[in-house]
Amino acid sequence: MTTKTTTMQRGWSRGSYFLTKTTTPRGSHRRHHHEHVGFRFPHHAQRTQSNASAFAAKKKTTTTNATTSSSKSNDDDTNNKSDERHEKKKRENIEAAHHGHVSVLLSEVLDAFKPVKIQTHIDGTLGAGGHATKVLEQHKEEVKTFVGFDVDETAIEIARPRVERSLGVDDASGGEKKSNDGGVALHFVRNNFDQMRAALRDIGVDGADSILLDLGVSSMHLDRAERGFSFQNDGPLDMRMCGGTTSASSSSSSSSSLTAFDVVNGWSEEDLGRIFRDYGGERHWKLLAKRVCERRMEKPIETTLELVKALGNPPGKREKIHPATRAFQAVRIVTNDELGVIERVIPQAIEVLNPGGRLAIITFHSLEDAIVKKQFRKFAGVPESREPTVGRSAMMFLPPEEFDDASSSNPSSSPKIVKMINRKPIGASEEEIKVNARSRSAKLRVVEKL
Ligand SMILES: C[S@@+](CC[C@H](N)C(=O)[O-])C[C@H]1O[C@@H](n2cnc3c(N)ncnc32)[C@H](O)[C@@H]1O
Structure with missing residues (x-):
């Protein structure tokens, strides 16, 4: 019975490309590699450090560096303790904010994936792990591999233990995935989902049975003033979902530095x-x-x-x-180049899907939905209407080759490789809108690979 958790970062930092991966035997010390080192390990072996203490150790390193650089400090221990307390409080606040994120169209997503035998599930927008944990719980008997992408490191830190718990591979469950005798591989990838194909190749995942993209920001982004999304509380004018630290890249490298x-x-x-x-x-x-x-x-x-x-x-x-x-x-x-990343990820996600596998995308903006609709129709072999699905004014912001693609009509160049599960997008019910106003503009579209 085995689990494997890997975390990858790939991006541009001060002009130079870096690829680092943390391979974390659950419960053991984190190791940093510049190459992927894949391995499986027994649940109970090497359990010397919990995820929480691994986090604390990481924070401690950061604190130690900061203290070293301010060499005038006479009371390092006191400072470290107060920094640790501060970090702990900050983390608690972040967790509270992120756990407050309510997953939209949850039962609709579960229904969309229900008929699929899911051995490999990919969540391209992990967030607090709300959707991911429920999908994994629903398919606990068959799931063997999970890959969760997020550009935001904090999201991964919060989602990871929740995902592990959902599969019963966390410390509290004794580290056993009880319902599956083959073990499960968990991969947490800190990267833009528009790098899906390359990231999956790097971790040796060559197909998926279900992929979910729940686009946009999470409550955590909006609630934390320092991330610069809030018009209620003051913060630096930032708005990068990746947070701007060792940033995850997009194929347009500017998207993480802008x-x-x-x-x-x-x-x-x-x-x-x-x-x-x-x-x-x-x-x-x-x-x-x-x-x-x-x-x-x-x-x-x-x-x-x-x-x-x-x-x-x-x-x-x-x-x-x-x-x-x-x-x-x-x-x-x-x-965040939010429209460009959708254009780029859909062909990759469809390529990655195994026959019978499903791709579900939740959008919150009419331009996002227009892109998803257009691409799904294209891969389903539906002839394009002469009217561009993306409005003329919006196309002015697309790169020239996408402008051409969006405005041309050439159905013969698109073989049918998916079927559309819903012709009209699925919206939130009255009940959901009552309890979660954000769901009002949500639209879910689903396709199945032939
Ligand atoms: C709406 S939240 C997802 C919430 C999640 N489904 C849940 O139920 O908890 C979207 C998340 O996707 C991440 N995200 C947005 N765009 C992304 C991209 N292009 N690549 C990777 N992650 C992205 C954001 O950082 C955020 O954490």
Whole structure:
């Protein structure tokens, strides 16, 4: 009975490519390799350090480095203890925030995967692991491999123990996956899901029976002011889902280094206006872009509340939503290249699926859904309509080759390799919308590989 947990990072750091992988025998010390070292190990062997203490050890290293560099400190022990307490509190807060993330369309996702015999499940947007744990619980009897991607390191730290618990391979369950006698391999990949094919090759996973993408940010991103997504609490104008530390890469390396600050302070008034209009659906896009550009002439806009102030109130009747909502959404979408990654991941995910395997995608924005719909139709061999599914204005932001693809009509070039499970997207029920307002705009589309 075996488990294997690997964590990978791949990305660009100060212009140089790096690939590091942490292979973690559950319960033993973390090892850092520059090559993949795959192995299986007995559950009860080498259990000398729990995940929690491995985390503490990692934090301690960070604290030690910080203390070394401030050589004037006379009371290292006290500082370390207080830093550790601070880190612990911070982690508790983060966990509380992330556990507050309510998974949308959960029963609909479970229904979509129910008929599939899942030996390998991939969650491309692990988040707090809400969907992943439920899918794994539902398919506990047959699952052999799980791969969870997230660009955000904190998400992985939070999801990992929850995923292990769902399979009964955590410490509390005695480390045994009771319902499956062949063991289970768990891989946690800190990378952009648009690198799916290469990342799976690196960890030796060559097919999947189910893949889920639950797009967008999690509550944790929105609730933590320091991540720079919040228009309620002040924070640096960042908005990178990867957090900007040793960042996970996208195929467009700029996507991990571009920050909201760069967009707000560096883009032309015309481009800001276009993104407010196309990605935010902001009616007063021209006015808001003008206001931002006037304000930044005085000094750079550095924080989220400075941006809120610069945007000001749009004219007209006060709406239910915060006046900065749409502009913030637009800046977040471009900062994380949220439409580009969907374009890039779908062909990879479909390629990776085993025959009979299913890909389920939850979107929250009409432009995201338009891309998913268009690509699913293409791979299902449905002739494209002459009308581009992606609106003209939005196509202005696609790279030229994607613009051509989005506007051309060539059904014969797309062999049918999937079938659509639902022709119309599945939305949230009235009951779900009542308890989780975020689900209002959620749409689920599912395809099955032939
Ligand atoms: C909506 S949350 C997922 C929540 C999760 N399904 C749950 O039930 O807990 C989306 C997560 O995907 C991650 N994410 C978003 N875009 C990503 C990308 N292109 N590659 C990898 N992770 C991404 C975010 O960091 C976030 O943690």
